[in-house]
Amino acid sequence: MTTISREALYDLVWTEPVRTIAQRMGVSDVWLKKCCAKADIPVPDRGYWAKLRADKKVIRQKLPPRSPGMATDVTIGTGPRSYLWPPNPEVVLAAPPPTEPTFVESIEAVAVRVDQSLGKIRFVRDLGSAHSLIRHLLDENALRRLKPSDPPYRLRYSEPLFDSPFERRRLRILNNLFLALIKAGHQPWLGEQARNVGVTVGSQKISFTLDHPRARAQASGRIQTPHEAYETLRLEIPATGDSWADDDSGRIEDRLREIILKLIVAGEIQYRANAHTVYENACRRRAEMERRLAEQRDEADRLAREKVIKAEAEQRKMLLRMAADRRAAQDIRAFVAAAITAFGPKKAEESPVAGWTARALGVADQIDPVGRLQITEDGTSIEKPAAAPETEPESQRR
Structure with missing residues (x-):
């Protein structure tokens, strides 16, 4: 990709x-x-x-x-x-930082360019050559009208939806909007009862409403319009807050060009807003990753310091033990020397005394760390394992 x-x-x-x-x-x-x-x-x-x-x-x-x-x-x-979860801060921060979106062309310039490309828009009252979405609604409405009415009462959910003058007018306005939007290169979309309405402008979905200002949805899902002034319509684009309604200055049919222009420009406005939102979210995510990375490094530094402190404590403990073993070895050797002196030269050469002397000095050599001491590259001391004492031959034990 x-x-x-x-x-x-x-x-x-x-x-x-x-x-x-x-x-x-x-x-x-x-x-x-x-x-x-x-x-x-x-x-x-x-x-x-x-x-x-x-x-x-x-x-x-x-x-x-x-x-x-x-x-x-x-x-x-x-x-x-x-997607790595949890995210790796180093991997995220290794990517290039987000770039703030910039748009050379102003929204006003975009509106002028779109307006010039629209050409002349005429209001078509005939639904004979309606847009495919409107034609689908009309075909469904015709099927509802043909359903048998033999039961004692007709189910309301099967009644035609677009037979009233109010609904026919809505469909004519939507049809003209859809035809003009298709001609401009944008794809309209339509939901059930022609209430969920909108157009895809580029990569943006722009919804709008076209209904009576006081229209309300019933529990059955059907839209109920007031009986009085049922011809009044209001079109609103929630993304921009623009709206048009039938009033003394004119009807919605007279403002189709302005509405179409606003719908298309709304796509660009929404795209730019979304681009800035994506950029701001990326900046927040990057700042969060920087904070996490700093915390991870602080934690790593803390663990490293604790490791050094623990290693130093182990070194002190080992040095003190080695010094104690050295003193013990020296005490044994001094004790053996004093014992030999006390035994005298002749007795010291006898087999039992000589064997005892050898074993005692072997113990001293075994616990004396000096011969096993090594200094590493970083200046710390280590002690090689002591060699196992040699087993006295069977002939000497006898």
């Missing part, structure tokens, strides 16, 4: 053949072309590179401005994303 900016991908496809780039990215050239088309990035026509190699004149198409709501980056390829 590769994520690249729209501008960088445009430069890439006009520097090398698409097939070569696709192989390097691990995708097919058809897939790469679809990604470019989705991002509104032109690619060289067939024969472009052959003409270029033949030194013939070629034309490099310009990169059009980014459409409202379209992402600034293009993701190419698919694959599982691995």
